[in-house]
Amino acid sequence: MSPANPSQPQPLHLRPARDRRARGPRGPLLPVAVPRYRTRSMAFDQMVLEAYAPLHNAYFEQLAGVDLAVDTIPRMRLRPDSVMPDDIVADGPVPLGRVLAAGVDRNGNPTRARIVVFRMPVEQRAKSATERSELLTWILTALVAQHLNMDPRDLDPEFGW
Known part of the structure; x- marks a missing residue:
């Protein structure tokens, strides 16, 4: 079949990529350096670390023997x-964070705080990344103050309940 007008560019007909045995794409879809590569939970973990870093430093x-964890x-x-x-730091009846004291697990092994x-x-509770960062700073300041048995305003003079 010949085109009606040979000077007009013809649309490209691309063959779909071969999906052998219906196993899906091979390898990562995005390069690691691209921001979209990170999942929402990975981005949240990064925000927690960034909010915790000034307190830890x-x-x-005092915080050398304390682990930081994120739970869903x-x-x-x-x-x-x-x-x-x-x-427990909470917003009404909903817990936002918690301090677990050092102790002993079921097998008798010591655990860290x-x-x-x-x-x-x-x-x-946070609609934007800025609100989420501020809320995380507030939560971590309250939790670290609780762990160190201090007033949160001693850690951060601008801390507000």
Whole structure:
């Protein structure tokens, strides 16, 4: 079949990439250096580290034995009519973060103290990356102050409840 007008460019007919045995694409879809490569949870983890870094640097010796963790949702049993313990930072009845003291696990092994931030409640309360960063700074300041048994305003003079 010959084209009606030979001077007109013909559309390119690209063959679809071969998907052998329906296993999907081979290798990563995006290069690692591209910002879109990171998942939402990886981006949140990075924001937590950036918010925690100034506190960790300022109180390095006191926080040397403390682990920082991010959990998707709070996995604790709280009754709605009960008062939140001091080791939990919450927005009303929803926990946003928690300090776990050092102790002993089921096997008798010692565990380190841990600061845990809950990702889903924080993401639901912040509409933008700036709000999320400010909320994470607030949560981590309160948790570090609780762990160090200090007033949060001693860590950050602009801290507001």
